Amino acid sequence: MDKYNLLDCTLRDGGYINKWAYSDEAIIDIIRNLIDAGLDFLEVGYINPEGNVGNSTQFNSIERIEEYLPKDRKNCIFLAMADVQQFSIKSLTQHTGRSIEGIRIVFYKYQVKEALELAKAVKAMGYRLFMQPMVTIDYSIDEYAKLVQNIDKLNPDAVSIVDSFGYMLKEDFRRYFRVLDNLLGEEVIIGFHSHNNMNLAFITAQDILEYKTSRRLIIDSSLYGIGRGAGNLNTELIANYYNMTLGNKYNIKLILDLIGRHIMPIYKQRAWGYSPYLFITGLYHYHPNYAGYLLEEHSEVTVSQFLEFLKTIPEEMKTKCRKQYVLEKWNEFLGEKHI
Amino acid sequence: MDKYNLLDCTLRDGGYINKWAYSDEAIIDIIRNLIDAGLDFLEVGYINPEGNVGNSTQFNSIERIEEYLPKDRKNCIFLAMADVQQFSIKSLTQHTGRSIEGIRIVFYKYQVKEALELAKAVKAMGYRLFMQPMVTIDYSIDEYAKLVQNIDKLNPDAVSIVDSFGYMLKEDFRRYFRVLDNLLGEEVIIGFHSHNNMNLAFITAQDILEYKTSRRLIIDSSLYGIGRGAGNLNTELIANYYNMTLGNKYNIKLILDLIGRHIMPIYKQRAWGYSPYLFITGLYHYHPNYAGYLLEEHSEVTVSQFLEFLKTIPEEMKTKCRKQYVLEKWNEFLGEKHI
Numbered sequence: 001m002d003k004y005n006l007l008d009c010t011l012r013d014g015g016y017i018n019k020w021a022y023s024d025e026a027i028i029d030i031i032r033n034l035i036d037a038g039l040d041f042l043e044v045g046y047i048n049p050e051g052n053v054g055n056s057t058q059f060n061s062i063e064r065i066e067e068y069l070p071k072d073r074k075n076c077i078f079l080a081m082a083d084v085q086q087f088s089i090k091s092l093t094q095h096t097g098r099s100i101e102g103i104r105i106v107f108y109k110y111q112v113k114e115a116l117e118l119a120k121a122v123k124a125m126g127y128r129l130f131m132q133p134m135v136t137i138d139y140s141i142d143e144y145a146k147l148v149q150n151i152d153k154l155n156p157d158a159v160s161i162v163d164s165f166g167y168m169l170k171e172d173f174r175r176y177f178r179v180l181d182n183l184l185g186e187e188v189i190i191g192f193h194s195h196n197n198m199n200l201a202f203i204t205a206q207d208i209l210e211y212k213t214s215r216r217l218i219i220d221s222s223l224y225g226i227g228r229g230a231g232n233l234n235t236e237l238i239a240n241y242y243n244m245t246l247g248n249k250y251n252i253k254l255i256l257d258l259i260g261r262h263i264m265p266i267y268k269q270r271a272w273g274y275s276p277y278l279f280i281t282g283l284y285h286y287h288p289n290y291a292g293y294l295l296e297e298h299s300e301v302t303v304s305q306f307l308e309f310l311k312t313i314p315e316e317m318k319t320k321c322r323k324q325y326v327l328e329k330w331n332e333f334l335g336e337k338h339i
Numbered sequence: 340m341d342k343y344n345l346l347d348c349t350l351r352d353g354g355y356i357n358k359w360a361y362s363d364e365a366i367i368d369i370i371r372n373l374i375d376a377g378l379d380f381l382e383v384g385y386i387n388p389e390g391n392v393g394n395s396t397q398f399n400s401i402e403r404i405e406e407y408l409p410k411d412r413k414n415c416i417f418l419a420m421a422d423v424q425q426f427s428i429k430s431l432t433q434h435t436g437r438s439i440e441g442i443r444i445v446f447y448k449y450q451v452k453e454a455l456e457l458a459k460a461v462k463a464m465g466y467r468l469f470m471q472p473m474v475t476i477d478y479s480i481d482e483y484a485k486l487v488q489n490i491d492k493l494n495p496d497a498v499s500i501v502d503s504f505g506y507m508l509k510e511d512f513r514r515y516f517r518v519l520d521n522l523l524g525e526e527v528i529i530g531f532h533s534h535n536n537m538n539l540a541f542i543t544a545q546d547i548l549e550y551k552t553s554r555r556l557i558i559d560s561s562l563y564g565i566g567r568g569a570g571n572l573n574t575e576l577i578a579n580y581y582n583m584t585l586g587n588k589y590n591i592k593l594i595l596d597l598i599g600r601h602i603m604p605i606y607k608q609r610a611w612g613y614s615p616y617l618f619i620t621g622l623y624h625y626h627p628n629y630a631g632y633l634l635e636e637h638s639e640v641t642v643s644q645f646l647e648f649l650k651t652i653p654e655e656m657k658t659k660c661r662k663q664y665v666l667e668k669w670n671e672f673l674g675e676k677h678i
Contacts, residue, residue, distance in 0.1 A: 203545055236618060256642050260643045305599075
């Protein structure tokens with residue numbers, strides 16, 4: 001198996017842009033062509049008991065995913081994400097080999113206990129276990145070491161460093177990587193999930209391809225970077241960079257054709273990508289939705305106003321972000337300014 | 340003097356977006372605030388005898404630039420660009436110390452002779468000499484070595500590696516850097532000018548900050564990356580990365596306020612930034628305007644059509660790109676498809 005692996009998460013993390021409303025045809029076409037393009041892992045969506053039946057990558061059961069997977073999977077491994085907030089152990093069904101191979105468990109720092117319990121159940125049901133602790137940089141190195149030791153006891157298949165808000169420098173990734181590399185069993189894969197709010201995702205990815213380790217590594221990406229805030233690492237960029245520096249492996253033409261067929265139409269409805277507003281959220285460690293939610297309703301907000309506005313958000317709310325709260329705080333901000 | 344220097348080229352290279360129609364107020368405000376933000380070099384526009392008088396950074400004389408420069412320049416050094424195609428020696432006037440300090444000469448590979456002649460005159464008139472050979476990667480390493488030796492004889496202040504079309508990997512920059520570092524006098528600065536068509540500019544810049552050399556280095560950037568194709572390296576990104584890794588030097592708040600006041604209004608009129616179409620021009624080494632010109636008139640062109648279309652452009656026309664030619668070839672392409 002190759003040391004460096006790409007995982008495309010278009011259908012899962014890209015869903016934040018189109019509310020996971022991929023048509024059945026699109027899901028099947030994207031999966032088929034990403035297999036043929038040589039992708040190593042595909043994350044096909046969320047498993048969510050409250051999810052949908054058809055034309056959605058919020059799948060209401062693991063079995064439903066079967067319908068979208070082709071018989072010939074080549075070497076591609078299929079995963080779906082379970083969010084501890086919305087997925088509970090009682091919805092977990094036995095691994096059959098006909099649907100996904102593994103489950104990625106995603107959780108915040110305050111959800112570690114629930115995540116570890118779900119992880120045990122995932123293993124017991126025969127799935128490969130992928131652990132995705134969000135906002136990794138929120139853990140001190142000591143806290144992270146403790147978490148990693150607890151995860152390692154469960155014989156996970158992979159643990160990822162997750163830069164949820166897009167402000168981790170390559171130097172930060174290296175720091176957390178050393179903890180994982182020291183503490184995880186030698187067969188455990190290390191993954192990387194990044195965002196582009198400060199245009200750092202591709203830099204991190206290129207740096208990872210120079211890491212000295214005997215482990216397998218997985219880099220997450222999505223087509224044209226579709227995803228929240230400024231989006232994810234772009235599959236076309238990292239796949240092409242891999243081809244240019246490590247030898248031809250991925251079919252860039254198939255990737256570009258998919259972008260043209262399925263992603264550009266979404267982009268034209270609702271664009272993502274780097275902007276100074278998102279840079280500011282990264283710079284001061286705010287959830288990128290502070291920019292997204294505010295500009296959706298108030299596109300007239302200037303860069304300088306946005307800088308001033310963020311200062312009015314209390315520290316404990318910086319990484320929590322609901323739309324109503326953002327708009328309320330904006331009205332408060334305007335009120336104070338105008339008095 | 341600091342080893343690593345930032346040069347902002349918003350007023351010069353950003354002008355491709357707004358036809359250099361910066362208002363006099365904007366020019367003065369941008370210059371004033373970039374000085375205060377700590378920028379090391381500013382390229383304020385083109386000197387072009389066919390240029391304008393007022394509200395433009397196509398300055399029709401060197402003397403005219405004086406009007407925009409403040410008395411207190413702090414440590415900032417002012418440059419303007421002379422394109423061998425539009426600027427001739429007879430328009431050159433003596434350095435007085437009241438206008439720009441240096442002239443950047445920009446030229447294609449087929450213009451080396453004229454560039455070297457202009458360079459001699461620039462030195463003779465008392466200016467600092469900055470040499471900017473476009474599409475550096477078009478020179479073989481041997482050709483490049485010869486060029487560099489010829490430039491070195493003129494006692495230049497700086498020579499830049501120029502990734503005009505945005506497809507040089509960091510590995511490519513390192514290769515050309517070694518030639519410069521070996522062949523240039525030890526006082527000569529080495530510069531870097533990159534574009535974002537494959538989202539590589541920031542990666543290159545971060546890599547440069549790790550080069551082992553005793554020379555001074557200059558990295559070009561522009562506010563919000565304003566520039567042709569996917570744009571330039573972003574000043575806010577590289578200035579902030581410098582601050583985070585090498586110590587606090589640049590005032591990011593002033594840079595962001597400038598973006599809000601002067602660059603966002605231009606962006607809202609005509610956006611730049613990464614797109615799959617520009618990625619494709621980079622991938623196959625075409626001028627990015629093949630995407631720009633075509634999509635301006637035919638926004639409906641799909642990614643797959645664009646890929647097919649580019650194959651119809653003869654090799655010798657890949658880096659030459661006039662709008663009329665692009666549109667003619669597109670109509671030809673459509674015709675052939677429909678017959």
